[in-house]
Amino acid sequence: EDQVTQSPEALRLQEGESSSLNCSYTVSGLRGLFWYRQDPGKGPEFLFTLYSAGEEKEKERLKATLTKKESFLHITAPKPEDSATYLCAVQAGSYIPTFGRGTSLIVHP
């Protein structure tokens, strides 16, 4: 059974204080690892897809990396508008993605 564990559950940062969110996964035959951002009461917003260990992708202040067992979402010099829940999901051979419970990020001005 595919498993995804995200840590920490919640993270409070000061504006400009860089940090990383972790997504550990157990899956047989990874086909893709996905990062999403979700604002309260809204649907998740697609950020990145990573396919193989060593791959990195960047978007503005966000950078996602992937190893064989985990992925990191690095947030550089965050701003209050980066506050949201960040979700990680994995997909193996089937078409069924498995999501983690998310990390709730609050960035204080």
Next chain:
Amino acid sequence: DAGVTQSPTHLIKTRGQHVTLRCSPISGHKSVSWYQQVLGQGPQFIFQYYEKEERGRGNFPDRFSARQFPNYSSELNVNALLLGDSALYLCASSYRTDGHEQYFGPGTRLTVT
């Protein structure tokens, strides 16, 4: 371009009733997936359709069913509602055949009393 749209936005139903939720994908997207999200948890996969064919089914009871229409819009039906069915129901579409890179709608908030 318009994003994924879902209707209704909110819905209140009584235990035992039936509900139909609707989703219109982004233009050009042929894959539609449905998810259930309970407060404080990540989305849980229910169904995926591609070109009107069911591609995947999550671990949900037979009370849950879905279909995709020729215009790629989709319906999620839930029969014999239980209190535990109260959740945010999300629809996502993708242009990819493997369902990667999904774009989510705003969701339908279902409350069962």
